[in-house]
Amino acid sequence: MAKGQVKKTFLKPLGKENPVFVQILGICSTLAVTNKLENTFVMTLGVMFTTTLSNFTLSLLRNYIPSRIRMMVETMVIATYVIIVDIVLRAYYPDIWRQLGPYVGLIITNCIIMGRAEAFALNNTPGLSLIDGLSTGIGYAYVLLVIAFFRELLGTGQIWGIQVLGSWWTNWSIMVMPPGAFFMLAIFIWIVKGAVIKEQ
Amino acid sequence: MKKDSFFALRIFPLIFMAAVTIVCISVVTGIFLSTEDRVRSNEQLFLRKAVLAAAGISFPDDDFTEVERIFEERISVRNGWYAASLADGVQGFILPITGAGLWGPIEMMLGFSEDLDAMTGISILSHNETPGLGARIEEPWFLEQFRGKSGPFEMVQEGTAQADNEIDGITGATRTTVAVGEIVNRGVSSAPDILKRGE
Numbered sequence: 001m002a003k004g005q006v007k008k009t010f011l012k013p014l015g016k017e018n019p020v021f022v023q024i025l026g027i028c029s030t031l032a033v034t035n036k037l038e039n040t041f042v043m044t045l046g047v048m049f050t051t052t053l054s055n056f057t058l059s060l061l062r063n064y065i066p067s068r069i070r071m072m073v074e075t076m077v078i079a080t081y082v083i084i085v086d087i088v089l090r091a092y093y094p095d096i097w098r099q100l101g102p103y104v105g106l107i108i109t110n111c112i113i114m115g116r117a118e119a120f121a122l123n124n125t126p127g128l129s130l131i132d133g134l135s136t137g138i139g140y141a142y143v144l145l146v147i148a149f150f151r152e153l154l155g156t157g158q159i160w161g162i163q164v165l166g167s168w169w170t171n172w173s174i175m176v177m178p179p180g181a182f183f184m185l186a187i188f189i190w191i192v193k194g195a196v197i198k199e200q
Numbered sequence: 201m202k203k204d205s206f207f208a209l210r211i212f213p214l215i216f217m218a219a220v221t222i223v224c225i226s227v228v229t230g231i232f233l234s235t236e237d238r239v240r241s242n243e244q245l246f247l248r249k250a251v252l253a254a255a256g257i258s259f260p261d262d263d264f265t266e267v268e269r270i271f272e273e274r275i276s277v278r279n280g281w282y283a284a285s286l287a288d289g290v291q292g293f294i295l296p297i298t299g300a301g302l303w304g305p306i307e308m309m310l311g312f313s314e315d316l317d318a319m320t321g322i323s324i325l326s327h328n329e330t331p332g333l334g335a336r337i338e339e340p341w342f343l344e345q346f347r348g349k350s351g352p353f354e355m356v357q358e359g360t361a362q363a364d365n366e367i368d369g370i371t372g373a374t375r376t377t378v379a380v381g382e383i384v385n386r387g388v389s390s391a392p393d394i395l396k397r398g399e
Contacts, residue, residue, distance in 0.1 A: 035331050035332050036331050066208070066212055066213040069217050073217065076217075080227060084227070084228065087231050087235055088231075090235070091235035091238040092238075094239075094242040101328065152332070171372065173372035176332030177330055
């Protein structure tokens with residue numbers, strides 16, 4: 001495994017090929033779970049875990065999976081990891097599990113994970129796939145955490161549940177409601193695409 | 201094995217899928233079974249804390265065995281509700297109730313004093329309200345307001361509650377607040393009937 005390739009694989013999903021703000025994938029969860037930083041953090045850990053291990057597992061199996069049923073196998077493997085996340089949260093972090101509700105289960109349908117399995121894991125070695133899965137998870141996580149940071153701050157005056165803005169601050173209720181997610185995501189994409197990644 | 205033989209096209213995928221399914225299900229089942237007890241005791245602890253909170257009995261939030269001990273000592277389970285022995289020998293009643301919130305059902309525990317004329321507290325078991333807005337019904341300052349007051353309640357603007365039956369609502373979560381008020385009021389009016397059955 002060439003070192004340059006590892007680095008390239010790792011860096012791509014963080015910037016130029018970011019799943020959220022470049023490929024515009026996984027938007028449903030970006031909108032749904034970003035109104036509290038703590039919940040977002042747990043959610044992104046779950047996605048990171050799933051996308052890393054499902055990429056790795058599917059890459060191990062890639063030479064044996066009959067191509068006609070590859071999507072069934074992908075879904076099965078992804079679902080297995082997601083259910084593991086769900087069970088572990090439920091057993092060890094019941095409060096967070098209660099707050100995230102159905103969203104953990106919905107990681108299964110996150111198109112980023114299936115997308116990486118199809119586009120990367122089936123054509124690359126397990127080691128590279130693992131790195132790709134991990135960095136895709138990180139690329140997803142940091143975007144969500146930035147959005148959640150601003151939504152929680154503007155919407156409730158808090159960061160990670162701790163009050164940081166004084167009583168002079170009027171909460172922007174819209175920020176913690178679904179429309180606030182659209183605004184924040186659009187602003188985020190606008191800034192990144194306008195200032196950081198210039199269109200060719 | 202030829203790439204396009206009958207076996208490769210029709211049979212092998214079936215066997216492969218079955219094998220993957222069996223492996224995946226075994227893993228998930230194993231993890232589920234190994235955490236089952238823990239999950240169950242989490243749920244029981246959560247329920248017991250909710251009952252104690254509604255009865256107005258204080259408990260240490262993070263001490264599992266202490267919560268269990270207090271519950272065993274003070275609460276007895278009846279037919280669909282709970283009886284609590286409050287301070288100085290007075291009895292209290294705790295009833296579960298469910299009603300419509302803004303996005304989904306809200307499950308609560310309502311605590312009443314012996315003659316049903318005042319509330320000892322309320323607690324929330326589950327809800328689907330908006331985090332940061334409606335979900336603030338879980339915050340202690342909101343729930344504490346019901347303690348010692350008697351229904352039917354009227355939900356008023358945040359910071360303006362004065363009369364004995366007025367409760368501060370939550371700004372930005374009017375409909376959730378009103379829903380909670382309605383559920384509690386329904387509980388207040390149906391409590392005598394529920395308590396009659398299964399004494």
